[in-house]
Amino acid sequence: MRLTLRRSAPLPETPGTAGPARVDPRTKALTKRLRPGDVAVIDHLDIDRVSAEALVACQPAAVLNAARSTSGRYPNLGPEIIHAAGIPLVDDLGPDVMSLTEGRVVRVEDGVVYDGDHIVAEGVEQTSETIERNLEDARAGLSVQLESFAANTMDYLRRERDLLLDGVGVPDITTVIDGRQVLIVVRGYHYKEDLATLRPYIVEYRPVLIGVDGGADAILEAGYRPDLVVGDMDSVSDRALTCGAEIVVHAYRDGRAPGVERVEKLGVPHVVFPATGTSEDVAMLLADDKGAELIVAVGTHATLVEFLDKGRSGMASTFLTRLRVGSKLVDAKGVSRLYRHRISNLQLFFLVLAGLFALGVALAATEAGQTLIALVMARVDDVFSWVGQLVGGSS
The missing domain is CATH 3.50.30.10 (Phosphohistidine domain)
Known part of the structure; x- marks a missing residue:
């Protein structure tokens, strides 16, 4: 079958x-x-x-x-x-x-x-x-949001004028900022690329590194350790909170600070900063009040659409905070797109090769250069003779 x-x-x-x-x-x-x-x-x-x-x-x-x-x-x-x-x-x-x-x-x-x-x-x-x-x-309804944004800005100015004008309410910290440059990192647009582009600046100037919530993890991922972690602690990892950085918990104006409970569970020392604005505003105001010479911001919000993108009326505070900080603030957002390296490794190799050739021609045109070339060639001839004798002896 x-x-x-x-x-x-x-x-x-x-x-x-x-x-x-x-x-x-x-x-x-x-x-x-x-x-x-x-x-x-x-x-x-x-x-x-x-x-x-x-x-x-x-x-x-x-x-x-x-x-x-x-x-x-x-x-x-x-x-x-x-x-x-x-x-x-x-x-x-x-x-x-x-x-x-x-x-x-x-x-x-x-x-x-x-x-x-x-x-x-x-x-x-x-x-x-x-x-x-x-x-x-x-886009057609954007004018309504502009009016709302303006109203929120004036309301924030009335409520926080003492903080904005005189620094009233800024807590004491142990990190020394006076006379130093400060780099504030927020997990915003193109923060990874911009942070990588700023690597030479970080190595040379060694600024105080402030991570705003998840920005502290961005600093760790880039190979550095934050000096300060500022925020409401809702998007920062335990690793960043326990890395040795000083912790500043952003609280509501009435003193409520949901992030304090998490920090206390980790047993990490901290201070509380009650303020109405956003955590990135708190970081800027803190750096400015403590005497920062320059504040470099990565990933922060700078345009109107970015403010509205956060979906909170408090973003009006960022506008006023930037006015408060003034000429100290350098916005590095998008710096990675300002200049991009266009020379390939192969082009760089040929460029170096051409430079060495030009140097050889220049040396050959002088008496000292001719003497140097003769000495080098004699040394090369000695090396080849030694190799030849070594090979001949072993055979």
Whole structure:
């Protein structure tokens, strides 16, 4: 009896995109555990550029957003960055999508999220056309945000005039800043590239290194140790907090400081700085009040869109802080793009070779050079003779 083996037909591929769900309403917290192939589930109104770049770096299979990735308040760049990376972005899914079980495999198809065969939520999958349309609408409504930004700026000035004008409330620290240059690192746009470009400056001037929250980890990753870590301690690692740097916990104006509990659990000495603005403002004000000769900022926020990108009214404080610091501040953000080395190693080799040839010709044209060349050639001839005798003797 002859048995006939038949190949089974391949199983049909599951349509859409699938992967284990990683759920967190805070994008910054989610990226710490997001792995390639996971499905990122967030609740992030107006995805900003920094958050989008952090998501793209994790290489998720898809990004599911319970909120609108572009609300129309201002032209944020996050959705465009995610889409350009080839990662599906499904928008406005509603709160139900946040109920997905962590680690459970989910599937996304045509803007619909499935848990097995069950439909969890339906949203809008962003395309180049929808993203561009949303940005156009946002640009039209930017004037409203400008008015709000101006109002927030005046409100901050009224509440923090003593701090801005007289430095009232700045804590005492042990790190010596007076008369030295200070480098403040924030995990903002192009911070890695800019920090690498500033390496010669760091080696030569040895500035006081201040890491703002996750900026302290950026300093460690670059091969340095921060002198100060400033922030609310929500995005800095335990390694940075225990590296020996002085810790300044940014607190709310009423004295509440959620980051203190974490620092105390680690047993790390610290001081508290109550202020209304952002942690990068606190770092600048601290450096200025303690007598910094120059403040170099990497990754900080400088433009209006960047202020709005943070999605908080307190960003108005950064505008006033920059006015307060004044001519001491040198913004190094984007310095890595100012000049890029265009000479390849091969071109450099031929350039050196041409230089040596020109030097040889110049030496040959002088009496001293001819004598030197004759001595060198005689020495080379002696070496060849010695090698020849060595080879002849061994044979």
